[in-house]
Amino acid sequence: MTATTPAAPAPGTADIGVTGLAVMGANLARNFARRGHTVALHNRSRARTDALVAEHGHEGAFIATETLEELVASLAVPRRVLIMVKAGAPVDGVIDQLVPLLEPGDIVIDAGNSHYEDTRRREAALAERGLHFVGVGVSGGEEGALNGPAIMPGGPKESYAALGPLLESIAAQYDGEPCCAWIGTDGAGHYVKMVHNGIEYADMQVIGEAYDLLRRVAGIEPAEQAEVFSAWNQTDLASYLIEITAEVLQQVDAATGRPLVDVIVDEAGQKGTGRWTAISGLDVGAPVAAIAESVFARSLSSQTAVREEARRTLAAGVTDAPVVDAQGRDAFVEDVRQALFASKLVAYAQGLDMLTAAAQEYGWSLDLGTIASLWRDGCIIRADLLDVIMRAFGGRDTERHPEPGARAEGQPANLLFAPEFTRAIAEALPAWRRVVAAAVAAGVPVPVFSSALAYYDGLRADRLPAALIQGQRDFFGAHTYRRTDRDGSFHTLWSDDRTEVDGDGTPVVMPQPAEGDPTEETAR
Ligand SMILES: NC(=O)C1=CN([C@@H]2O[C@H](COP(=O)(O)OP(=O)(O)OC[C@H]3O[C@@H](n4cnc5c(N)ncnc54)[C@H](OP(=O)(O)O)[C@@H]3O)[C@@H](O)[C@H]2O)C=CC1
Numbered sequence: 001m002t003a004t005t006p007a008a009p010a011p012g013t014a015d016i017g018v019t020g021l022a023v024m025g026a027n028l029a030r031n032f033a034r035r036g037h038t039v040a041l042h043n044r045s046r047a048r049t050d051a052l053v054a055e056h057g058h059e060g061a062f063i064a065t066e067t068l069e070e071l072v073a074s075l076a077v078p079r080r081v082l083i084m085v086k087a088g089a090p091v092d093g094v095i096d097q098l099v100p101l102l103e104p105g106d107i108v109i110d111a112g113n114s115h116y117e118d119t120r121r122r123e124a125a126l127a128e129r130g131l132h133f134v135g136v137g138v139s140g141g142e143e144g145a146l147n148g149p150a151i152m153p154g155g156p157k158e159s160y161a162a163l164g165p166l167l168e169s170i171a172a173q174y175d176g177e178p179c180c181a182w183i184g185t186d187g188a189g190h191y192v193k194m195v196h197n198g199i200e201y202a203d204m205q206v207i208g209e210a211y212d213l214l215r216r217v218a219g220i221e222p223a224e225q226a227e228v229f230s231a232w233n234q235t236d237l238a239s240y241l242i243e244i245t246a247e248v249l250q251q252v253d254a255a256t257g258r259p260l261v262d263v264i265v266d267e268a269g270q271k272g273t274g275r276w277t278a279i280s281g282l283d284v285g286a287p288v289a290a291i292a293e294s295v296f297a298r299s300l301s302s303q304t305a306v307r308e309e310a311r312r313t314l315a316a317g318v319t320d321a322p323v324v325d326a327q328g329r330d331a332f333v334e335d336v337r338q339a340l341f342a343s344k345l346v347a348y349a350q351g352l353d354m355l356t357a358a359a360q361e362y363g364w365s366l367d368l369g370t371i372a373s374l375w376r377d378g379c380i381i382r383a384d385l386l387d388v389i390m391r392a393f394g395g396r397d398t399e400r401h402p403e404p405g406a407r408a409e410g411q412p413a414n415l416l417f418a419p420e421f422t423r424a425i426a427e428a429l430p431a432w433r434r435v436v437a438a439a440v441a442a443g444v445p446v447p448v449f450s451s452a453l454a455y456y457d458g459l460r461a462d463r464l465p466a467a468l469i470q471g472q473r474d475f476f477g478a479h480t481y482r483r484t485d486r487d488g489s490f491h492t493l494w495s496d497d498r499t500e501v502d503g504d505g506t507p508v509v510m511p512q513p514a515e516g517d518p519t520e521e522t523a524r
């Protein structure tokens, strides 16, 4: 009997397979199908697949499958499988099951909120088997996934040729341009999505602080605040988050007749991306204080038991009475609007700044103009401001690839140095200071308004107390310091005769400054 090799099964016809059909996966699958792509469906538990086909099967060409083997068999080559399951271990579990079923050249896409280090690890592991692993950031929530999200793909650039057109076809469009472009290698897409979420946290927190101030300092109730936020949405603050804030504030609770915001428990949840942004900011040495403060604000809100005790024990001296009278109200509202705008700008400046620092750390070529262009629509932080930010960074150019850690020619070293933003902050500055001062006086916490202002003041300071810190470090740990007037490292013999020595331990003999010597002035 002659042994025959079984013929390889004929590849299928589906353009893409989606596994993980909860809110995001189901809506992305429907989005693909509505754009004319044939979509193979899979979910760990079959019920979600059946529900999708039953409710939305008429929207396009779906192939329902029961197992990952069936899913893979239904795909055209190169196979493109999009994983949209819970981030973390479930993604590794699905990858482990998929890999033996795939062939070199196939593309595995993880579109969930995965940590970029996981993505780097997975990309390297799959590359060894000739597979492309693409970590893709997706933002826009349930509605965005269905109608057009912002999409931030990383991974090997060559995979974008096979994947990019598919992703661009379902992305949000802004001025005819898709809110989707290749970001950079391995984890760059997930990193940029993480920073998007960090900025989202800060943006939501500053809006929360504005709401709190309007309520507790100016006595403006939620329904009226809804009108204030709607009006702000016609200004340079225009954004999705301001728009939905007005919606939430005008909502009345059917059960109690009270503003819904008053019956929602004041503990903010978090799934991790804001915290990862703050941690990465620390790791790459980028001062993302406004983002970190917004994470801490959520953490503090969740310390229920401690807050309960604090309310009983720490309340003395804090007033909740409105401190702005009717005459001063409009001016205060405008001050808060300006403080909100300035603080938001700082959050963007910090987020973009950390992208450059991370690019250096991980060897990514990130173009800030193109990244800002992706956030103009489809995502949660979409805002008119992003078009201005994009232009400040030279516009969208998907072929512009600056050196890792550098900015492309003509791009400002900090968002706040772009002339339109330097001017805008200078105009908002008096109002911003008044608002932070009023908040402190009234005992209303404004961690991001004040931290953003401290960042601005820190950046522009002639001298920082860091000089004193260096002196202290040298005193207790001989950590050395640099001098303003000469190169090298120096140490003062604090426990001895307090002479200064250089890096070799040789006593420094300073020339006596001649009268009027300018070095004496700069070495304050
Ligand atoms: N919700 C949102 O607004 C956004 C979410 N994301 C990200 O998208 C991803 C999906 O989010 P979402 O749609 O909310 O769904 P969830 O994060 O709630 O995940 C549920 C899905 O994961 C599947 N799953 C869970 N564990 C496993 C496992 N061990 N093996 C296989 N499948 C598993 C579930 O299958 P089963 O049905 O069998 O339980 C279900 O399909 C997440 O990474 C999330 O962070 C990104 C942007 C916005």
Ligand SMILES: O=C(CO)[C@H](O)[C@H](O)COP(=O)(O)O
Binding pocket: 113, 138, 139, 140, 141, 197, 200, 269, 270, 271, 272, 273, 274, 380
């Ligand atoms: O990625 C998202 C939006 O861009 C998700 O909605 C994410 O869950 C938001 O983060 P968190 O749940 O921590 O508020």
